[in-house]
Amino acid sequence: MVSQFSYSEVPVEAHALRLRYAHGERLACQVEDLRLKKGQCLVLCGPSGSGKSSLLHLINGLVPGYYQGEIEGSLRIGQLSYQEASVECLASQVASVFQNPATQFFHQEVLQELVFPCENQGMTASDIAERLAEVTKAFQLEPFLERPMESLSGGQKQAVAIASATMQGTDIMVFDEPTANLDATGVERVQEMLLALKQQGKTLIIAEHRLAYLSEIADSYAYFYEGELKELWEAPVFLAYSEKKREEWGLRTSDVASYQARVEELDRSFVNDRSGLEVQNFGVYHQGGYLYQLEHLVLAPRQVVGLVGANGSGKTSFARSLLGLEGDKTGVVRWQGQVLQKRKRLAKMAYVMQDVRLQLVTERVEKELTLGRASTQLDDEVLKAFRLSQLLGRHPMSLSMGEQQRLMIAASLLSDKDIIIFDEPSSGLDRGQMEQLATQLQLLKAKGKLVLLISHDAELLARVCDKVVDIGNLKTS
Numbered sequence: 001m002v003s004q005f006s007y008s009e010v011p012v013e014a015h016a017l018r019l020r021y022a023h024g025e026r027l028a029c030q031v032e033d034l035r036l037k038k039g040q041c042l043v044l045c046g047p048s049g050s051g052k053s054s055l056l057h058l059i060n061g062l063v064p065g066y067y068q069g070e071i072e073g074s075l076r077i078g079q080l081s082y083q084e085a086s087v088e089c090l091a092s093q094v095a096s097v098f099q100n101p102a103t104q105f106f107h108q109e110v111l112q113e114l115v116f117p118c119e120n121q122g123m124t125a126s127d128i129a130e131r132l133a134e135v136t137k138a139f140q141l142e143p144f145l146e147r148p149m150e151s152l153s154g155g156q157k158q159a160v161a162i163a164s165a166t167m168q169g170t171d172i173m174v175f176d177e178p179t180a181n182l183d184a185t186g187v188e189r190v191q192e193m194l195l196a197l198k199q200q201g202k203t204l205i206i207a208e209h210r211l212a213y214l215s216e217i218a219d220s221y222a223y224f225y226e227g228e229l230k231e232l233w234e235a236p237v238f239l240a241y242s243e244k245k246r247e248e249w250g251l252r253t254s255d256v257a258s259y260q261a262r263v264e265e266l267d268r269s270f271v272n273d274r275s276g277l278e279v280q281n282f283g284v285y286h287q288g289g290y291l292y293q294l295e296h297l298v299l300a301p302r303q304v305v306g307l308v309g310a311n312g313s314g315k316t317s318f319a320r321s322l323l324g325l326e327g328d329k330t331g332v333v334r335w336q337g338q339v340l341q342k343r344k345r346l347a348k349m350a351y352v353m354q355d356v357r358l359q360l361v362t363e364r365v366e367k368e369l370t371l372g373r374a375s376t377q378l379d380d381e382v383l384k385a386f387r388l389s390q391l392l393g394r395h396p397m398s399l400s401m402g403e404q405q406r407l408m409i410a411a412s413l414l415s416d417k418d419i420i421i422f423d424e425p426s427s428g429l430d431r432g433q434m435e436q437l438a439t440q441l442q443l444l445k446a447k448g449k450l451v452l453l454i455s456h457d458a459e460l461l462a463r464v465c466d467k468v469v470d471i472g473n474l475k476t477s
């Protein structure tokens with residue numbers, strides 16, 4: 001069906017386009033004029049909550065298909081427009097890749113996941129086999145075809161998500177922060193895949209905070225601010241702007257390499273200070289299975305410790321085992337010299353997950369912030385720092401990704417735990433918020449807490465960490 005449409009030279013065109021969500025106070029996305037040429041790559045940048053994902057959702061039909069909202073103006077996808085075609089029909093012209101690949105998988109095995117979009121479109125078995133051969137070859141996925149999805153690392157999952165979207169055979173593909181949870185190798189892999197897709201003539205629209213890896217792929221950049229597309233730059237013009245200008249616009253650095261070098265220089269030694277956390281003969285588990293052993297780790301309080309290591313090296317599993325959420329049977333965990341039994345650990349430790357959506361349990365932001373606390377008092381300073389004051393009455397699921405992340409980080413700051421573990425907290429944050437987060441982590445440290453920071457974000461690690469622990473180097477079996 002998809003191939004019946006002959007694309008015009010302008011696959012995406014918007015005029016006086018306006019979106020207001022059903023529960024939104026202000027316009028979430030406003031685009032006066034946007035014309036994208038076939039085969040071009042447009043990058044959407046701008047602070048959190050500025051309307052980037054909303055534009056992607058208009059293009060892939062999630063609005064109004066999934067999220068309800070009022071749409072004005074015109075939006076054309078290929079030769080179809082909102083006024084003339086059904087949402088399903090428009091949406092079938094666009095393949096989507098999201099920040100967290102797990103949210104878009106339907107099957108347990110890589111091969112099934114790849115062929116699913118084609119089966120769904122009613123393609124013949126021989127056409128599916130042909131497309132599968134092309135896509136697996138282009139993205140070098142042959143060794144993974146038989147693997148169960150859950151056995152893949154974050155970077156490998158994202159590669160499958162991109163390949164699976166490519167299997168749909170659409171000319172237009174949209175990506176919402178596709179590298180947010182990936183390490184440097186994972187980012188490189190996504191970069192290669194995007195380049196290959198561009199060479200195949202696909203039209204790509206990518207919303208991102210991490211901009212450095214896109215500089216050789218992007219043809220133009222759209223800058224969003226407070227729900228409006230404010231500037232549209234050709235790539236050379238945007239790339240020529242100084243670091244200082246980017247900072248003013250709230251955009252992340254283009255110079256990741258210098259931050260990576262600073263992380264390399266951070267302290268990696270241990271002192272035998274038992275006034276904080278001590279972990280001995282500790283088995284790290286993942287989904288009930290034993291992964292590896294950590295012999296001895298001593299971390300003093302009043303510091304921020306970066307937990308680093310490639311995607312799949314077991315950082316999150318370490319955090320979950322430490323929290324007592326996974327089954328360690330042999331090891332000892334002490335805090336200030338006292339043994340912390342498994343069931344007592346959650347009383348001492350707070351955890352901010354990589355996918356914060358899984359942690360949102362109440363129906364109001366305000367409730368989420370006071371959950372599990374005796375007092376319902378909110379700290380104005382924290383609310384202000386995380387720009388949550390205006391969002392207190394909102395449903396947490398109606399917030400943008402960055403807003404949700406800020407909410408959970410603020411909730412952990414307000415809790416009275418001694419050890420706070422953050423799992424990739426800056427993945428959905430813009431520059432200003434990343435800087436705010438760095439300040440807040442320093443504040444936690446000053447209050448005597450031990451902050452464990454699992455992150456691939458070299459800029460954040462370099463700014464806040466006193467010490468770095470490479471999980472890959474600590475494993476003993």
Ligand SMILES: Nc1ncnc2c1ncn2[C@@H]1O[C@H](COP(=O)(O)OP(=O)(O)OP(=O)(O)O)[C@@H](O)[C@H]1O
Pocket residue numbers: 021022023024027028029046047048049050051052053054055067068207224227397398399400401402403428
């Ligand atoms: N389903 C929804 N219902 C109501 N308001 C929403 C919904 N989704 C997003 N919004 C609001 O619309 C505005 C734009 O959000 P959007 O998700 O497009 O931002 P973004 O630029 O992608 O941000 P981020 O960088 O944090 O992902 C925000 O004010 C957000 O709170």
Ligand SMILES: [Mg+2]
Pocket residue numbers: 052053054176207400401402
């Ligand atoms: Mg977004």
